[in-house]
Amino acid sequence: MTTVLIADDQPMQRFGFRMLLESQDDMSVVGEASNGAEAIRLVDRFHPDVVLMDIRMPGLDGIEATRRIIATGARTRILIVTTFDLDEYAYEGLRAGASGFLVKDAQPEELLAGIRAVAGGDAVVAPSLTRRLLDAYIHHLPPTTGATTAPHAEDPRLTSLTDREREILTVIGQGWTNTEIAERLHLAESTVKTHVGRILAKTGARDRVQAVILAYDTQLVTPA
Numbered sequence: 001m002t003t004v005l006i007a008d009d010q011p012m013q014r015f016g017f018r019m020l021l022e023s024q025d026d027m028s029v030v031g032e033a034s035n036g037a038e039a040i041r042l043v044d045r046f047h048p049d050v051v052l053m054d055i056r057m058p059g060l061d062g063i064e065a066t067r068r069i070i071a072t073g074a075r076t077r078i079l080i081v082t083t084f085d086l087d088e089y090a091y092e093g094l095r096a097g098a099s100g101f102l103v104k105d106a107q108p109e110e111l112l113a114g115i116r117a118v119a120g121g122d123a124v125v126a127p128s129l130t131r132r133l134l135d136a137y138i139h140h141l142p143p144t145t146g147a148t149t150a151p152h153a154e155d156p157r158l159t160s161l162t163d164r165e166r167e168i169l170t171v172i173g174q175g176w177t178n179t180e181i182a183e184r185l186h187l188a189e190s191t192v193k194t195h196v197g198r199i200l201a202k203t204g205a206r207d208r209v210q211a212v213i214l215a216y217d218t219q220l221v222t223p224a
Contacts (some may be wrong), residue, residue: 001026001027001028002026002027002049002050002115002116002119003027003028003029003030003046003047003049004021004027004028004029004030004048004049004050004051004115005029005030005031005032005033005039005042005046005048005050005051005052005060005076006018006031006032006033006042006051007032007033007035007036007038007039007051007052007053007054007057007065008032008033008034008052008057008081009020009032009034009056009057009058010054010055011034013054013104013190014032014034014090017029017052018032020108020110020111020112022135024112026116026181027115028114030046031045031046032047034057034058035057035058035059035060036057036059036061036062036064036068037059037060037065037067039051039065039069039070039135040060040069041063043069043074043076043089043174044072047074047075047076047206048076049067049075049076049077049119050076050077050078050079050082050115050118051076051077051078051079052079052115053065053066053078053080053081053093053098054082055080055082055083055093056083056089060081061146062087062093063092063096064095064096064105064154066078066080066093066096066097066098067096069097070097070206071097073083075082077098077099077108077118077119077121077206078093078096078097078098078099078197079081079098079099079100079101079102079114079115079118079124080093080094080098080100080101080102081101081102081103081104081111082101082102082104085106092180094209094210094213095198095213096207097210098209099118099122099123099124099207099209099210100114100117100118100123100124100207100209101124101205102114102124102140103119105219111116116155118200121207123207123208123209123210124209126220132185140221155217155218156202156204157203157214157218158203158206158218158220160202161199161202161203164195165195165198165199165202166220167185168181168185168192168195168199169199169203169214169220170184170213170215170220170221171184171218172196172199172208172211172212172215173211173212173214173215173220173221174215174221175183175212178192178193180197196208196211199211199213
């Protein structure tokens with residue numbers, strides 16, 4: 001059973017999410033929050049598997065709430081649900097530790113599949129869409145949140161990576177899927193998955209989305 005917390009300031013939106021989720025045999029809604037501060041309190045109380053997190057909420061917004069939830073080391077994963085598929089705040093939400101994002105007008109099956117994917121440790125955002133999002137908005141971020149100015153070889157998060165792992169992290173950042181990596185680098189797909197798992201473990205990235213952001217932050221990949 002996947003437990004879900006809904007965080008959204010619109011009562012009708014929360015009601016719609018709850019009705020959809022409770023129609024599923026493998027999902028349970030453990031609570032609803034109308035703002036970020038309430039979401040943090042309920043995560044601490046119920047320890048849900050997934051939080052459906054709105055971005056724009058009164059008081060503490062969804063981005064800061066995501067950042068604080070992730071900072072506690074909680075196993076809860078955050079799925080941001082935003083109004084626009086290229087919302088400028090979605091990038092900051094991913095940087096804050098969210099495992100992906102969906103738009104509010106997504107089809108019900110897309111939302112359900114996204115929740116299951118995030119609960120299982122996967123990223124919801126497709127690699128190519130992630131790259132487009134980062135390319136579109138990285139230039140609009142304050143200098144302190146953009147890519148580092150130091151050479152990527154000096155970044156401590158990369159020092160333990162082998163040359164092959166560094167290569168694979170680079171192409172992950174460029175939007176390649178595991179299948180594409182296997183075909184273009186002449187590797188077995190199982191080998192690619194092993195490398196990706198080691199990259200996540202060594203760098204501390206929570207999932208593939210965070211690995212893409214890491215590739216940008218360390219300048220392994222630069223915006224198109």
